Amino acid sequence: MTEHEHCKIFRPDPVPTYASICAAMSSTSLATPSCPSTVSPDRSSLKVNCDKNSKKVHFERTREPKSRRITQKKEPLKLPRIKKRYFTAGTGINDRNQRDLLNEPSPFVYPKDHEEFAHKVMTKEWRSDLRRKEMGYKYNERHNYKSRQQGDMLNRLYVKEPEIRSAKMVQDVDPEFFTIVQGRPIPEKLKLSRYIQTVRDVLKTKILTGYRGDDIMLIDESLILEQKEIDRIKDNYQTYVNTFEEFLYNDHTSSMNLLKESDREAMLAQEKYEEYRQLSREYGALKSVLYSTEEKWRNCKLYQRFLYLVSPISWRKEHDYYYMQEGDLAAFQEVSSIFGKYRLNVTDETASLEDLINQFREDCASQKEPALYFTDPNQLLDVFRFMELQNLNSLLHSEELAVPLENVQEGMARAEELFNAEINSLQELIEKLASGISWEEERAKYLEELALELINGEFKKLVIAEEVLNLHVFVEDVYETRIGPNDANLSMSEMMKMIESKFREELISLDQMPSEQVAQLEVSCYREEAKMMKAAQQAARQLLEFEMLFLKLQKVFSPPHKRTTRELKWRSPPVNPPKPVPPPPRLLTEEEKEFLEFFTEYCRYTDDLADYGIDISHPQEPEAEKTSANKERSRLLLQE
Numbered sequence: 001m002t003e004h005e006h007c008k009i010f011r012p013d014p015v016p017t018y019a020s021i022c023a024a025m026s027s028t029s030l031a032t033p034s035c036p037s038t039v040s041p042d043r044s045s046l047k048v049n050c051d052k053n054s055k056k057v058h059f060e061r062t063r064e065p066k067s068r069r070i071t072q073k074k075e076p077l078k079l080p081r082i083k084k085r086y087f088t089a090g091t092g093i094n095d096r097n098q099r100d101l102l103n104e105p106s107p108f109v110y111p112k113d114h115e116e117f118a119h120k121v122m123t124k125e126w127r128s129d130l131r132r133k134e135m136g137y138k139y140n141e142r143h144n145y146k147s148r149q150q151g152d153m154l155n156r157l158y159v160k161e162p163e164i165r166s167a168k169m170v171q172d173v174d175p176e177f178f179t180i181v182q183g184r185p186i187p188e189k190l191k192l193s194r195y196i197q198t199v200r201d202v203l204k205t206k207i208l209t210g211y212r213g214d215d216i217m218l219i220d221e222s223l224i225l226e227q228k229e230i231d232r233i234k235d236n237y238q239t240y241v242n243t244f245e246e247f248l249y250n251d252h253t254s255s256m257n258l259l260k261e262s263d264r265e266a267m268l269a270q271e272k273y274e275e276y277r278q279l280s281r282e283y284g285a286l287k288s289v290l291y292s293t294e295e296k297w298r299n300c301k302l303y304q305r306f307l308y309l310v311s312p313i314s315w316r317k318e319h320d321y322y323y324m325q326e327g328d329l330a331a332f333q334e335v336s337s338i339f340g341k342y343r344l345n346v347t348d349e350t351a352s353l354e355d356l357i358n359q360f361r362e363d364c365a366s367q368k369e370p371a372l373y374f375t376d377p378n379q380l381l382d383v384f385r386f387m388e389l390q391n392l393n394s395l396l397h398s399e400e401l402a403v404p405l406e407n408v409q410e411g412m413a414r415a416e417e418l419f420n421a422e423i424n425s426l427q428e429l430i431e432k433l434a435s436g437i438s439w440e441e442e443r444a445k446y447l448e449e450l451a452l453e454l455i456n457g458e459f460k461k462l463v464i465a466e467e468v469l470n471l472h473v474f475v476e477d478v479y480e481t482r483i484g485p486n487d488a489n490l491s492m493s494e495m496m497k498m499i500e501s502k503f504r505e506e507l508i509s510l511d512q513m514p515s516e517q518v519a520q521l522e523v524s525c526y527r528e529e530a531k532m533m534k535a536a537q538q539a540a541r542q543l544l545e546f547e548m549l550f551l552k553l554q555k556v557f558s559p560p561h562k563r564t565t566r567e568l569k570w571r572s573p574p575v576n577p578p579k580p581v582p583p584p585p586r587l588l589t590e591e592e593k594e595f596l597e598f599f600t601e602y603c604r605y606t607d608d609l610a611d612y613g614i615d616i617s618h619p620q621e622p623e624a625e626k627t628s629a630n631k632e633r634s635r636l637l638l639q640e
Contacts, residue, residue, distance in 0.1 A: 086159045087190065098158040108207050110214060150196075157199075287353060294356050301363075304370060310383050311373040319371045441599070445613075475499065585616040 111119040134142050143151055308320045316323040374380060462468065472492050479495040480486060483502055486495070510518055588596075592614055596602040600612055609616055 086161065087192075088154050088158050089161045091154050093154050093158045095160070097155060099152060099155040101156060106210075108210055153196075290353060290356060294360075297360070307372060307374060310380070315373045319373075582617070588614070588616070 305322065308316060308322060311320070475492050475495050476486060478499055479490075483498055490498075588609075596612065596614075602609075602612060
């Protein structure tokens with residue numbers, strides 16, 4: 001349905017005019033006496049009175065003169081030419097400036113996937129352009145929500161006006177007209193609000209239909225895609241089935257080949273294992289024979305070394321191979337290391353066959369044919385007896401040395417007692433010195449506190465008290481005003497003496513002057529003081545007004561307060577509130593460092609500064625800030 005057809009549907013019926021009604025009434029009034037049967041039963045539209053008992057029709061009196069005047073006119077009535085017009089006609093809307101909604105892009109169409117981003121960007125630009133354009137209008141010319149919807153309604157609902165043709169009009173009224181139209185409703189006038197509501201309903205219906213159509217298209221497209229996916233899955237399923245069957249066949253074939261090959265390799269491994277067992281048995285037999293031979297060889301070497309050691313030195317120098325290798329160091333070797341080479345391992349670690357064979361080869365290659373000094377076993381018994389006599393002589397000698405050894409031990413004990421007594425005396429002396437140092441430190445601390453108390457107490461009151469400073473300022477001001485500048489830095493007492501002498505001189509000069517002149521000077525002085533006081537009060541008042549004005553301007557130009565956090569509710573305090581973070585400790589001053597370094601045994605890794613009377617928990621005010629604060633305080637006192 002086009003816009004033109006839509007507008008034709010809602011085209012209002014022609015409204016009856018006053019001339020048409022008069023013509024119809026005249027025709028009915030003239031036709032009533034001659035033909036009473038033609039009168040319509042429903043006479044309310046003709047405004048006549050009908051009596052049901054007499055069944056007579058009485059016309060209203062107010063209409064008789066009117067009908068009489070109409071009947072008396074000789075000239076025929078000229079009915080106006082009726083022209084069908086739409087409500088957009090005559091408003092300046094034509095084919096050039098109308099809005100063709102069918103060709104314009106619909107604002108209710110959802111873009112495609114690949115056009116969604118571009119649609120969002122362009123929509124944002126269109127809205128910004130419209131907003132900038134509307135911001136250029138005056139406040140009373142800007143559109144609101146309703147006026148924006150109704151602003152271009154005539155452009156949107158424009159219908160081309162039909163061409164003017166010769167109007168064909170009925171000159172007379174059919175007497176059966178009122179019979180035909182009996183009971184029909186009178187056409188109502190066009191109501192713009194109802195028409196707008198109807199158009200809105202139609203647009204809503206179209207939008208809903210568009211949404212439903214889009215949903216249907218989306219569902220159809222999704223069904224088509226799902227059917228394609230199902231077909232593709234079926235094709236892939238058949239391919240996978242064939243591939244899996246082929247894989248099973250190949251896997252079964254390779255598995256059977258591997259089983260045959262594994263059986264063959266198992267038979268070969270069994271043969272190799274039998275061969276290995278036979279070789280291990282032979283190897284174990286050879287190893288046991290070699291270890292027994294090595295044990296016998298070791299015992300023989302031990303016996304040989306023992307016989308060489310008990311032989312005379314002169315013979316060993318010529319025939320003993322070990323003595324010639326060791327040289328003069330043999331006499332200093334320990335007994336436990338003499339037979340270490342041919343002794344069994346303490347950790348029970350068995351030497352390998354290669355080590356044993358290499359040791360045999362080295363001994364056979366390095367040593368010559370062994371020779372023995374002893375030819376008879378009795379010779380060994382003689383040697384043992386001689387060694388026994390040597391041991392008895394050693395015991396007798398050790399018994400003789402027992403008494404001198406006791407004397408030496410007693411001397412060592414006495415020396416240790418003397419040394420301990422000396423240490424105790426030194427310790428007592430150190431404790432006395434420490435107690436004396438601590439007493440001196442306490443006395444120094446007491447004197448320091450006393451000095452600070454005097455400085456901050458009476459001396460401070462006498463030197464820098466507020467009354468004293470004010471008196472000094474006043475005296476110096478009077479001195480500089482009446483006598484001269486204080487270039488010599490005179491003390492307060494000297495300045496007071498000079499002021500006193502000056503005051504006496506002034507009093508003497510005043511006594512010499514006439515009383516009238518003195519009274520005039522006194523009045524002028526009072527007036528000057530009053531003027532100065534008034535000027536000071538005016539300046540103070542202006543300063544107060546300026547401060548108030550500055551605060552008000554600051555309050556006006558300050559940005560509005562914006563809450564950045566949520567509003568706190570009144571609740572009970574938490575059970576375990578968080579503890580505040582302690583401030584960082586301050587650094588030590590130079591005086592404190594010197595005190596700890598020269599007068600204490602302070603260690604910065606193990607000792608606590610609180611034990612030495614130093615508190616670093618609170619930050620210390622710098623000396624520069626202290627000096628500036630003192631100067632500012634003194635300046636304020638001087639101004640007061």
